[in-house]
Amino acid sequence: MSYIDLKTPPKREDRLNACIAHAGTICEMAAGKGKKSCLQNDGDRSFTQGNICLLLPALAMLNTLPDNVVLQHSAVGCGSCTHSQNANVRFGSNARHGKPKDGIWLSTAMNETDVITGGEEKLEQAIIEADRRYKPFSITVVSGCVPGIIGDDIDSVVQRVQPEVNARLLPVHCEGFKTKIWATAYDAVYHGIGRTLLRSGEQSPDADGLSPYKGLERLPYTVNLMNVSSMGKIDELELERLLNSLRLEVNVFPVFTHPESMVKATQAALSISTCPTHDDYFLSYLEERFGVPALIRHMPIGIENTGLWLRDVAARFDREQDVERIIEHEEKELKAALAEFRPLFEGKKVFISAGEFRALATARLLEEIGFTVVGIRSFHHDHFAEVEYEKLAKSSTEDYVIDIANVQPFEEANLLRRLKPDLFLGHANGNGTASKLGIPTHAIYHTALAYIGYKGVYEIARRLHRELKNPIYNRKLADNVRLPYRDAWYETSPFSYITKGDSAA
Amino acid sequence: MSNHYIERPRYTCAQGGAAATVTALPGGIPILHSPSGCAGNFAWTQNGGSGLQVGGYCGTLAIPSSSIQERDVVFGGDDRLREQIENTLKIMDGSIYAVLSSCVTEVIGDDIKSVVSDFKRKGIPIVGAETGGFKGNSYLGYDLILKSLFKDFLDRDLEKKKKRVNLWGIIPSYDPFWRGNLEEVRRLLEQLGLEVNSFFLAEDTIEAIRQAGSASLNIVISHAYGLEAAELFEEIHTTPYISVPLPIGASASESFLRTVGKTAKVSSKLTESVIRAEKKRYYRYLEPLTDCITDLDLQRYAVVIGDANNATAVTKFLADDLGWLPELTVCTDQLQEHEQERLREQLKHLESRYPVTLVFESDGSRIREHLKEKWPATGAGRYQNLFSPAFVVGSSLDRELALELGAPHLSVSFPVANRAILDRGYTGFRGGLRLIEDLIGAVVAGR
Structure with missing residues (x-):
């Protein structure tokens, strides 16, 4: 029995010993390999700032699905983040189908009565009504904290109602208080997809006992390119270009994929992840149940990492010679193009903040174009990233700080005042602190911008060059606004509020 | 719904x-x-x-x-x-x-x-x-x-100051135009010689907020929001309140000033002179647009969609100041019956007497059906009385409706995803001019 047979997926702190509170350094994190016990008991913070829960990344994926209605079962506020994510849905639909389209999301808006009497009945009616009104191919029923805490069982509601509706119903569990690792979101969505749209066991087994979804054939040169919404169309195109040059067909999965055509993922010859933080849960499922092997290391961000990523793919198809030729050509062209930007970057100090893999891969990219990394904040830590810390420990001449923190801008403000970097790269809604300190800032992720592959390196460099040519906006801002922290806070160690588990080295 | x-x-x-x-x-x-x-x-x-x-x-x-x-x-x-x-x-x-x-x-x-x-x-x-x-x-x-x-938080048992008022009813961030809307109302009240605490503007201080109980009048710019707070305020600090609609444009601002002036015991001489001065400026600036309003045929049918503050207030402005034809007004809030009644009441007394249909509908995709009901297709072939030329004033979620109608669109009510807003507001005389700029600007954007 695997995780997918359970009603709900396990949380990542249980499945991967993932942690969110740790004050470390690059050398310590890299040396942690094999003796990572210091991180197995996660720390705690006795002061915390708000961040996100798994519901947000889950909705970021679900809202993109064409012909799908997202039905949020919780209080009315859960899922209002969609107002921002809808911009990505519109932009992404336009990039893929030439027309912006709003997502359809509904809320059962549980009220005080529902909390007391239970919300299953209301959810049942909502599903039936949504099915009739919008006639979607699928309805994703997403639970928030409230049903989680009062004990509504969305799985049995779905089971009860399914015979009465045309839409395929996918339960997705996003009870925010149950996990502090919001990357559990990817498991939650994949869990819903696996258990409903890609149910295994109905296919007729071939020689090795595994075959694609029933009635479908294996596609020997098609690869799944996994995208959970961390890449825009522009980045997909770059990776497709590179994979095409290895004579491979690409099936992007699952964002913006019609739920009906998701079965294609079981036909591929290989699944390729761009980020282990996203995909390990589902790739195991595709491998175990449909015989689709997976590649899940290296993120194709930066010159070296893109090459490593491509080489791994090529090796699976015996195309090692082709790949060397491609890489050599790509790198030569790229390095020449980067030359004009490099002098402005050389020696400038940079601090990076994002999801663990993205932060580490981007750090390596920034080194490659001339920056010096002085600190990284990873939103969480698990063992998949050890190899990335090693890469960075090797390429750096000095040790620097690694803050494992689910954002926590107060630690960041303190660190940035000490480190005084010349540039800060952070996630959406996570650049404000650096901006108010007058540091030039750049978004480390945005679906309208290019970050991935060789083209991504060039475009990041081009954008950073543009921003560093005139960083006066943030400087003026810093002269005129202040952060909400007491002066005394900056005199204290940035990690004073990490309590247990901080037994670094 | x-x-x-x-x-x-x-x-x-x-x-x-x-x-x-x-x-x-x-x-x-x-x-x-x-x-x-x-x-x-x-x-x-x-x-x-x-x-x-x-x-x-x-x-x-x-x-x-x-x-x-x-x-x-x-x-x-x-x-x-x-x-x-x-x-x-x-x-x-x-x-x-x-x-x-x-x-x-x-x-x-x-x-x-x-x-x-x-x-x-x-x-x-x-x-x-x-x-x-x-x-x-x-x-x-x-x-x-x-x-x-x-x-x-407020200090209790303070002595009342005759000219001191508190102002609220416009919600930070969830009315994206909150700063501009509060600022212009505050400015108008100051014109009446009142001392204003508005809680959320750059001029406000925590000390003044603590002293809010010394106000002689609370002015709630809403028929739905902040009213329970106003009741409680009166109970604890004995300050009475009035609840008035969001005053957008000249007509609404004029009656706003008269209502507040009267309740706050401002001399009618002062009130009338403020109204005169404001209107003089308003029409002096509007005057040069008049040629183009006629020449470019800028009158529009309209669907107005918004929260309880904006839906009826914008409708009134379109009907009574701009001379547009707001056929359908949709309030997307789920309101109680007495709150709905107050909104209906606002549209019953339009100066233009334009027969606006007001519906309460929280499901945006049903607005098209309400419009069909209000404006059924008549005629055929080359003789059709279409809902055109039209304009959709609403939120950024109403762009799809506008697209279907082939009408321009302006986001004025939450969510506003497609505009950057700092201190722009539509209240008062100045806000009325802003709204005209933005509406007409959207109509002539391709010019």
């Missing part, structure tokens, strides 16, 4: 409305007693709906949160909250701290009142509000936190 779901709710929950309200207070620090994700959910909501305004002094992911976990759910979160408040006071530099509870902490029965009052006894400027999301939407959250503020 469905009884079992709300389509694309055009607000967030009570805690989100309360958090945005606290962030907008001078030196306001919200402290969420909730799981970790609530603050981020609000940040993304504002990012997508509040005209690109996210946060403030202490907003978005800087907001302290007890970030309770499963074990707190089992054992109770009071201790964690106590620890969080203690450390918040050490780290965060604020002039007022507000603890806001969430769905989870309310269901498990955490007692924020007693935790907060322990800190209050030590002289900490702190209040608490029970803002669990299942209680209602962001507008309710605004009301709830104002009530706590009036009850637990």
Whole structure:
């Protein structure tokens, strides 16, 4: 029995010993390999700032699905983040189908009565009504904290109602208080997809006992390119270009994929992840149940990492010679193009903040174009990233700080005042602190911008060059606004509020 | 309208409305007693709906949160909250701290009142509000936190100052035009010689807010929001209130000034001279647009979609000032019967007597059906009386309707994803001119 047979997926702190509170350094994190016990008991913070829960990344994926209605079962506020994510849905639909389209999301808006009497009945009616009104191919029923805490069982509601509706119903569990690792979101969505749209066991087994979804054939040169919404169309195109040059067909999965055509993922010859933080849960499922092997290391961000990523793919198809030729050509062209930007970057100090893999891969990219990394904040830590810390420990001449923190801008403000970097790269809604300190800032992720592959390196460099040519906006801002922290806070160690588990080295 | 779901709710929950309200207070620090994700959910909501305004002094992911976990759910979160408040006071530099509870902490029965009052006894400027999301939407959250503020933060038994008034009813961030809307109303009140505390503007101070009980009149610019707070204010501090609609443009502002002038005992001579001066300026600036209004045939049918403050106020402006034809007005809030009645009443007394149909509909995709009912297709072939030329004034979610109608569109009510808004507002005489600029600007954008 695997995780997918359970009603709900396990949380990542249980499945991967993932942690969110740790004050470390690059050398310590890299040396942690094999003796990572210091991180197995996660720390705690006795002061915390708000961040996100798994519901947000889950909705970021679900809202993109064409012909799908997202039905949020919780209080009315859960899922209002969609107002921002809808911009990505519109932009992404336009990039893929030439027309912006709003997502359809509904809320059962549980009220005080529902909390007391239970919300299953209301959810049942909502599903039936949504099915009739919008006639979607699928309805994703997403639970928030409230049903989680009062004990509504969305799985049995779905089971009860399914015979009465045309839409395929996918339960997705996003009870925010149950996990502090919001990357559990990817498991939650994949869990819903696996258990409903890609149910295994109905296919007729071939020689090795595994075959694609029933009635479908294996596609020997098609690869799944996994995208959970961390890449825009522009980045997909770059990776497709590179994979095409290895004579491979690409099936992007699952964002913006019609739920009906998701079965294609079981036909591929290989699944390729761009980020282990996203995909390990589902790739195991595709491998175990449909015989689709997976590649899940290296993120194709930066010159070296893109090459490593491509080489791994090529090796699976015996195309090692082709790949060397491609890489050599790509790198030569790229390095020449980067030359004009490099002098402005050389020696400038940079601090990076994002999801663990993205932060580490981007750090390596920034080194490659001339920056010096002085600190990284990873939103969480698990063992998949050890190899990335090693890469960075090797390429750096000095040790620097690694803050494992689910954002926590107060630690960041303190660190940035000490480190005084010349540039800060952070996630959406996570650049404000650096901006108010007058540091030039750049978004480390945005679906309208290019970050991935060789083209991504060039475009990041081009954008950073543009921003560093005139960083006066943030400087003026810093002269005129202040952060909400007491002066005394900056005199204290940035990690004073990490309590247990901080037994670094 | 469905009884079992709300389509694309055009607000967030009570805690989100309360958090945005606290962030907008001078030196306001919200402290969420909730799981970790609530603050981020609000940040993304504002990012997508509040005209690109996210946060403030202490907003978005800087907001302290007890970030309770499963074990707190089992054992109770009071201790964690106590620890969080203690450390918040050490780290965060604020002039007022507000603890806001969430769905989870309310269901498990955490007692924020007693935790907060322990800190209050030590002289900490702190209040608490029970803002669990299942209680209602962001507008309710605004009301709830104002009530706590009036009850637990304001000084009591102050001597009334004759010319002093408080102003509220426009919700920070969830009316993306809140600053501009409050500023212009404040300016008009100052023209009447009144001293105004408006809680959320750059001119406001925490000291003046503490003294809010000394006001002789509270002015609530809403027929739906902030009214329970006004009742409570009167009960505790004896200051009466008036509830008036959002005054957009010359006609509405004129009657706003007369109503307030009369209630605040401003001499009618002063009131009338302010109205004269404002109108003189308004029409002096509008005059040169007149040629193009006729020459380019800029009169439009309109569908107006908005929250309880905006829907009817914008409609009145279109019907009574601009001479447009607002056939259908849709209020997307779920209101109680008496609140709905107040909105209907507003449209019954239009100066133009234009027969506007007002519906209450929380599911945006049904607006097309309401319009079909109001404006059934007549004629055939080359002789059709279409709903055209038309304009859709609403939120950014109403762009698809506008596209279907082949009509230009302007986002004025939450969510406003497609405009950057700083201090633009549509209230008052100046706001009326802004709204004309923006409406006509959208019509002639391709010119």
